[in-house]
Structures are given as C-alpha cells and as structure tokens.
Amino acid sequence: MSAAPTSESPPLDAARSALIEAALRQASQFDANCPSQLAEAIRYSLLAPGKRLRPHLVLLAAEACGGPQAVEPAIPAAVAVEMIHAYSLVHDDLPAMDDDDLRRGRPTCHKQFDEATAILVGDALLTRAFEVLATGIQPGERAARCCTLLAQAAGAEALVGGQADDLAAEFRHIGLERLQSIHRRKTGALFRASLALGALAADGSGEQGQALVLFGEKLGHAFQIVDDLLDVSGAEANVGKRLGKDRRRGKVTYPSLLGVETSRRTASELIDQACQAIESFGAAAQPLRELAEFVGRRSR
Amino acid sequence: MSAAPTSESPPLDAARSALIEAALRQASQFDANCPSQLAEAIRYSLLAPGKRLRPHLVLLAAEACGGPQAVEPAIPAAVAVEMIHAYSLVHDDLPAMDDDDLRRGRPTCHKQFDEATAILVGDALLTRAFEVLATGIQPGERAARCCTLLAQAAGAEALVGGQADDLAAEFRHIGLERLQSIHRRKTGALFRASLALGALAADGSGEQGQALVLFGEKLGHAFQIVDDLLDVSGAEANVGKRLGKDRRRGKVTYPSLLGVETSRRTASELIDQACQAIESFGAAAQPLRELAEFVGRRSR
Numbered sequence: 213m214s215a216a217p218t219s220e221s222p223p224l225d226a227a228r229s230a231l232i233e234a235a236l237r238q239a240s241q242f243d244a245n246c247p248s249q250l251a252e253a254i255r256y257s258l259l260a261p262g263k264r265l266r267p268h269l270v271l272l273a274a275e276a277c278g279g280p281q282a283v284e285p286a287i288p289a290a291v292a293v294e295m296i297h298a299y300s301l302v303h304d305d306l307p308a309m310d311d312d313d314l315r316r317g318r319p320t321c322h323k324q325f326d327e328a329t330a331i332l333v334g335d336a337l338l339t340r341a342f343e344v345l346a347t348g349i350q351p352g353e354r355a356a357r358c359c360t361l362l363a364q365a366a367g368a369e370a371l372v373g374g375q376a377d378d379l380a381a382e383f384r385h386i387g388l389e390r391l392q393s394i395h396r397r398k399t400g401a402l403f404r405a406s407l408a409l410g411a412l413a414a415d416g417s418g419e420q421g422q423a424l425v426l427f428g429e430k431l432g433h434a435f436q437i438v439d440d441l442l443d444v445s446g447a448e449a450n451v452g453k454r455l456g457k458d459r460r461r462g463k464v465t466y467p468s469l470l471g472v473e474t475s476r477r478t479a480s481e482l483i484d485q486a487c488q489a490i491e492s493f494g495a496a497a498q499p500l501r502e503l504a505e506f507v508g509r510r511s512r
Numbered sequence: 513m514s515a516a517p518t519s520e521s522p523p524l525d526a527a528r529s530a531l532i533e534a535a536l537r538q539a540s541q542f543d544a545n546c547p548s549q550l551a552e553a554i555r556y557s558l559l560a561p562g563k564r565l566r567p568h569l570v571l572l573a574a575e576a577c578g579g580p581q582a583v584e585p586a587i588p589a590a591v592a593v594e595m596i597h598a599y600s601l602v603h604d605d606l607p608a609m610d611d612d613d614l615r616r617g618r619p620t621c622h623k624q625f626d627e628a629t630a631i632l633v634g635d636a637l638l639t640r641a642f643e644v645l646a647t648g649i650q651p652g653e654r655a656a657r658c659c660t661l662l663a664q665a666a667g668a669e670a671l672v673g674g675q676a677d678d679l680a681a682e683f684r685h686i687g688l689e690r691l692q693s694i695h696r697r698k699t700g701a702l703f704r705a706s707l708a709l710g711a712l713a714a715d716g717s718g719e720q721g722q723a724l725v726l727f728g729e730k731l732g733h734a735f736q737i738v739d740d741l742l743d744v745s746g747a748e749a750n751v752g753k754r755l756g757k758d759r760r761r762g763k764v765t766y767p768s769l770l771g772v773e774t775s776r777r778t779a780s781e782l783i784d785q786a787c788q789a790i791e792s793f794g795a796a797a798q799p800l801r802e803l804a805e806f807v808g809r810r811s812r
Contacts, residue, residue: 245669245697250676254668303635308627327608331631332676335603335638336668342642343663346656353652359659363643368554368636369545376550376632397545 223502224268228283232267232290233259239291239344246336253325253333254340258298260316261452265435266293266406268503273410273424276490276497282414288348289358289409292341296366296402299337302330304375310461317452338366349413358409365405374398383462388469395436396429403432423489427500430486435507437479440465441472442510483508523802524568528583532567532590533559539591539644546636553625553633554640558598560616561752565735566593566706568803573710573724576790576797582714588648589658589709592641596666597702599637602630604675610761617752638666649713658709665705674698683762688769695736696729703732723789727800730786735807737779740765741772742810783808 240258242251267290274286305312305320306327313323322330342359349355364370374397381394407428411421443458444467458465466475486504490497540558542551567590574586605612605620606627613623622630642659649655665671674697681694707728711721743758744767758765766775786804790797 242668242673246673247676247680249680250668250673299635303631306628306631308631328606328679329676331603331606331608332668332672334635335599336672338635338638339663339667339672342659343667346659346663349656351653352656356646356649356652356655356659359642359646359656363639363646367639367643368542368550368632372632372636372639373542373546373550376547376629379628380547380549 223499223506224263225499228268228271229264231283231287232264232271232294235287235291236267236294239295239340249325250329250332250336253321253329254336256324257302257321257333258295258337260298260318262294262316264294265503265507266297266402267291269293269403269406269428269431269500270410270413272497272500272503273407273416274414275410276424276493276500277411277416277420278414279496285350286410286413288344289362289406289413291348292345292358292362293402293406293409295337295341295344296362296371299334299341300366300371300375300402302337303334306330309375309379310457312454312457314454315452341366354412354415358412361405361408361412365401370397370401374401378463381464384464386464391464391466391469392433395433399436399439400429400432403435404428420493423492426489427486427504430482430489431504431507434479434482434486434504437466437475437482438507438510440467441475441479444472479508523799523806524563525799528568528571529564531583531587532564532571532594535587535591536567536594539588539595539640549625550629550632550636553621553629554636556618556624557602557621557633558595558637560598560618562594562616564594565803565807566597566702567591569593569703569706569728569731569800570710570713572797572800572803573707573716574714575710576724576793576800577711577716577720578714579796585650586710586713588644589662589706589713591648592645592658592662593702593706593709595637595641595644596662596671599634599641600666600671600675600702602637603634606630609675609679610757612754612757614754615752641666654712654715658712661705661708661712665701670697670701674701678763681764684764686764691764691766691769692733695733699736699739700729700732703735704728720793723792726789727786727804730782730789731804731807734779734782734786734804737766737775737782738807738810740767741775741779744772779808 236258240255270290270293271283271286274282301315302321304310305315306322312320314320321333341362345358345362346355349358374394377394378398404425407424408421411424440458443456483504487501490500536558540555570590570593571583571586574582601615602621604610605615606622612620614620621633641662645658645662646655649658674694677694678698704725707724708721711724740758743756783804787801790800
C-alpha cells in the first residue's frame with residue numbers, strides 16, 4: 213500500500229516503512245553492559261525521524277531481484293546502511309567537523325548529550341552495522357561479502373575519505389570534477405552500496421547488481437545536487453537542518469558552480485538516467501522509479 | 513627465533529613480529545580515493561611503535577590450535593584487532609575524551625594532525641578492520657563469524673561501553689566491582705576476542721577456544737592492573753605516554769583501591785590462572801605462557 217506521491221511525502225510503502233522502523237528499534241537494543249545514557253544517545257541518533265531512503269533502496273533492490281520473499285532476508289542490510297548513515301551524520305556534526313547544532317529537526321547528538329558521547333555513539337553505530345550484517349545475512353559466506361561491500365563504501369576510500377576532502381575544500385575554490393569526486397565518495401558510495409547490498413542479499417545476478425548499482429550512482433548524484441539546491445532555497449522547518457550553511461562554510465556547491473537552473477536540469481537528467489538503468493526489470497522496479505522521481509523533486 | 517625474555521623486551525618471536533608489521537603496512541595502503549593526508553594519519557596511528565600484544569595473541573592462539581601452518585591464515589584477524597586497538601586509542605585521546613597529547617612516545621593523532629583528522633582516522637581504522645576480516649579470513653562463513661566476534665568485542669556492550677563508563681567514573685568513587693566491569697569491557701573484551709579469533713581462524717575445537725578465551729580474560733585483567741601500576745610508578749620514557757594521569761583525572765585504579773602490593777600480587781595470581789587455563793595445550797602453548805609472564809612483569 214503506497215502513499216500517494218507528492219512533493220512532500222516520499223512514495224514509500226507505509227508497511228515497508230514500519231518494518232524498517234521496527235528493525236532499527238530492535239537492532240538498537242543493548243544489554244546492561246551498554247551504559248544506559250549511551251544506549252539512549254544511540255537510539256536518539258538512529259531513530260530520529262528520517263526518510264530512511266537508503267534502507268528502502270536496499271529492500272526495493274532485493275525485491276526487484278528476488279520478488280516479495282526477498283525483502284525479509286535483506287532487512288539486516290537495510291538496518292546496517294541506516295546505521296552507517298546515522299553514524300556519519302553524528303560524527304560530521306561534531307564541532308571539529310561541520311559543527312552543526314540541528315539535524316532532522318532536533319539538536320544534534322553532541323548538543324543533546326555531549327561531544328564524548330557523540331563520538332562513542334558514532335563508533336557504536338559503525339560497529340553495530342557490521343554485527344547486524346554478519347549475524348543477520350544468510351548464509352555466512354554472503355554475510356562476509358556484504359561486510360566487504362559495506363566496509364568499502366564506508367571506509368577511507370569512500371565515505372570517510374569524501375568527508376576528509378569535503379572539510380579540506382572549505383573556503384577553497386574547487387572545480388566541478390573535484391566536487392563530484394567528493395560527493396561520489398561522501399554520498400554516492402552509500403547509495404550504490406545500498407542497491408548492491410539489496411541485490412546481494414537477494415542473490416541477484418551480476419547483471420541485475422550492475423544495473424542497480426548504476427541506478428544508485430545516478431540517484432546518489434541527483435540526491436546531492438538537490439541537497440545543495442535545498443541548502444540555498446529550502447525551508448528550514450521542512451529540511452530539518454540549518455540551511456545556507458554551505459555558503460557560510462565557504463563550500464562550493466552545484467548551484468554555486470552551475471547556477472540553480474542548470475543544477476535542476478542536471479538532477480532531472482540524472483533521475484532519467486537512473487530510471488533507464490533499471491528498465492530491464494520492468495514492473496518489478498516501478499517502486500524504485502517512483503522513489504527516484506521523488507528524490508528529484510523533494511523539498512526536504 | 514625468540515629473543516631472550518627480559519623485563520624490557522617481550523618474549524616475542526622476531527620473525528612473527530616482522531610478519532605482523534608487514535601485514536599492518538600492507539593493510540594500511542589506500543588508493544587515490546583516500547586523501548593522502550588521511551592515509552598518512554592512519555599509518556601514523558597504526559604503525560606507531562607498539563608491542564603488538566593483541567596480534568601476537570591472535571597468532572599464538574591460532575598456532576596453539578592448528579600448529580605452525582595455522583599462523584598465516586590468521587593474519588587478517590591479527591591485523592583487525594590491532595586496527596581496533598589503534599582506533600580506540602586515537603578516539604580515546606581526543607580532547608573531548610581523555611585529552612592526551614602523548615601516545616607510544618609520539619604526539620597523539622589530533623596533536624600531530626588535527627581533531628577532525630583524528631576522528632576520521634579512527635572511523636577509517638574501525639571500518640578497515642572489518643574489511644580486512646571479511647576479505648581475508650577463509651572460508652567466507654568463518655569470516656562472518658570473525659566479524660561478529662570482533663563487532664561484539666568492539667561495540668557498545670564492550671569496548672565502547674567501557675570507555676563511556678570510564679569517562680563517567682572520573683572524579684567519582686567507584687568500588688572494585690565497577691572498576692573491574694569497566695576494564696573487562698574496555699580492555700578485557702579485545703584480549704578475549706584476540707584469543708577467540710585466533711582459535712576460530714585456525715578452526716580450533718570449542719574446548720580449545722574456551723580455554724584460550726579464559727586465558728585471554730585472566731591476561732587482560734592482569735594487563736590492566738599492571739597498566740594502573742605503571743601509571744603510578746613507571747618511567748614516562750619507557751611507557752611512552754603521560755603518567756600519573758589517572759590521579760589527575762580523578763580515576764579510581766587498582767593500586768588506589770587495593771594498594772600497590774596487593775595489586776602486584778593479584779596480577780601475579782591472574783597470570784598463574786591464565787597459564788593454568790591453557791595447561792592442556794602442553795608445549796604448543798609455551799609461547800603464550802611466556803607472553804603472559806612478560807605481561808606480569810612488564811615495565812612499559
């Protein structure tokens with residue numbers, strides 16, 4: 213049962229969303245060896261209201277490859293990518309990094325708790341992501357491949373490296389190629405991994421996996437352009453984080469390099485290319501196409 | 513060829529040490545997607561001179577279970593535990609945590625580079641540890657079990673939770689039970705995991721694994737008591753980190769609770785218990801016993 217897609221509400225299956233929330237809640241339960249304040253801060257950061265785009269992408273990729281019965285076995289991968297996403301936000305928001313005080317409409321983790329807690333929350337979520345994959349994906353050999361895939365997307369050559377370069381680029385002029393290289397690692401890698409993990413969890417063919425990864429690459433790129441556009445022209449109450457911060461931190465963005473109109477057109481073209489990449493899936497990939505269309509026109 | 517054990521030099525096989533260093537160097541190579549300064553900071557933190565106790569424990573456990581030919585297949589696990597150890601030191605040293613400026617005789621990562629880099633170095637090492645395990649341990653099903661084991665030892669219910677409680681205990685009186693609970697998670701868990709990973713990588717029996725984990729538990733406990741003793745009475749030039757800092761940070765320690773003499777005796781008893789735990793291995797565990805004796809009398 214899909215909600216009617218509007219520019220405000222993503223075309224996400226409500227039952228699927230509930231499944232993801234329940235899995236995230238369950239995976240963020242800890243025994244008494246985890247201090248209660250740390251557990252609370254982990255859940256504060258992981259369970260904050262979010263679109264859960266990446267977990268949805270995992271489950272939709274699994275379904276596109278293996279049909280409805282492929283969804284449940286892929287849930288650990290959906291949880292793991294959201295944990296990586298949440299950890300990266302908590303660490304990126306730290307004073308030594310992007311120094312943000314608002315995230316998903318609430319105080320950032322280090323504002324709500326303290327810096328030490330926020331560092332440990334990120335470490336705990338990053339670690340738990342691999343535990344969830346390693347224990348939850350079956351068989352074990354597939355779980356190991358999922359761990360490899362996620363580690364490569366989250367590591368120094370992708371997410372972490374992209375964040376380092378993003379910080380280094382503050383108050384410097386960089387060109388389009390460098391901007392794209394940063395976003396490909398900082399945002400794109402986890403989008404691509406989400407699709408690849410879904411395909412892998414569903415034991416999809418190599419061809420299916422490649423098509424979905426190309427979809428993820430184009431979608432991630434479009435997502436980042438729209439994110440840059442929202443930072444310029446969005447409404448803070450909708451977006452749930454401080455806006456105009458790219459300019460304040462001297463960050464080159466797509467609109468600052470290409471202008472607003474060209475950025476919009478580029479995002480739109482990327483969405484088209486994403487949808488073309490998964491044409492061969494036919495109706496099985498229709499939810500992925502609707503999600504892509506939403507990403508292209510989202511306002512938060 | 514073992515060096516003659518003295519109180520200064522650990523009884524570690526020199527060829528084995530060289531093998532570990534080479535594996536650490538190889539595992540900390542990154543392609544051009546990792547910014548060069550980040551790669552340098554990762555290697556600065558991982559390759560800093562260290563005893564590599566944990567990697568040696570992994571390899572000795574593997575050898576005790578499977579003989580000399582079991583060593584090589586366990587190397588990825590040895591690398592992974594050292595990466596987790598190095599990451600935890602980098603994050604623990606941050607200003608928001610223990611705020612240390614000296615580590616392994618050199619400026620801490622955030623002093624040598626900057627705080628943002630140190631946060632990212634820790635994140636990258638933590639992530640790489642799982643990549644190394646997932647790709648390096650064979651077969652894949654065993655790699656997944658190794659990832660589970662390491663994630664549990666490094667996560668919110670162990671290492672990360674122990675660090676959170678350790679910070680919370682500053683300038684508060686805690687009793688022996690609470691102190692032990694902190695150390696069991698902050699130090700002991702990774703010692704236990706090192707032994708367990710070695711046994712698992714070598715496909716040891718359940719009984720072998722249990723004996724080795726008990727050895728690791730006693731050894732880790734003794735290690736922490738000796739660490740506390742060194743903080744009171746060691747020589748900074750030997751130990752390679754600031755001393756007297758437990759008192760300055762208002763931390764309860766074994767000597768502050770039990771006195772120096774009782775702490776020494778307790779550590780010695782724990783070493784005896786560790787050695788008893790692996791009696792059934794006979795000569796195959798002799799290097800582990802020598803390592804345990806060294807931990808009991810080390811001065812750095």
